[in-house]
Amino acid sequence: EGKVPEPEAFDDDDLEFASAIKNRWRRYVELMYKARLKAASEHIVALAEEGNRYLNRRAPWKAVKENRGEAAAILFNAFRCGAALVYMLKPLTPRSSQRFAEMMGIKNAEFSDDEPPRIDSGIRISKPSLVFRKLPKELVESLLDEGKREKLLAQVKEEVSKDRPEFLRF
Structure with missing residues (x-):
């Protein structure tokens, strides 16, 4: 419904x-x-x-x-x-x-440290959509292989560093 x-x-x-x-x-x-x-x-x-x-x-x-x-x-x-x-x-x-x-359809549910969010019946639920994207197979394989992972992390650090001011680069 x-x-x-x-x-x-x-x-x-x-x-x-x-x-x-x-x-x-x-x-x-x-x-x-x-x-x-x-x-x-x-x-x-x-x-x-x-x-x-x-x-x-x-x-x-x-x-x-x-x-x-x-x-x-x-x-x-x-x-x-x-x-x-x-x-x-x-x-x-x-x-x-x-x-x-x-x-x-959750806007501002009431909750506390002792009580999880209070939910009322009748809340309208939207049509579901994807929240997370599937990781490409190549990326997963690179992350699982220690040698490839280190190389990938070095590339990411280099890319991130390019966009930073000189004094913030690592």
Whole structure:
């Protein structure tokens, strides 16, 4: 329908996943306050993985045929997870996070250190579009090969250095 559904009721699995979102959010905030970006990033990835497992386990594409209320709860929870991920990504990848937020119709969700973004049903969701471009195969191969990677990094440094004033060159 192009909008966040109104959940009728949540079962134990839904409540457990909502709790997992909240716990991941709290731990992420705690790590960000300590400037532990790598560890905080790992919580972002872990939440995304939990969200994928939840969706695969709950299968809203099947539930919608049998119980629309159950499907609505699943999709609402999945959207809640997506919103938390958008806000978790914001300090690390602001432009990408903004594009995700626009697609999801999230403007200014309320949140705190203890509570992930509060999402209401009825939010209009835009048509999805690509946020990240696929890296060319040659670039990936160069990055994986240590010798090629060093050469590539030297080229990048040289290019960046050309555009800088003399006193800022390395």
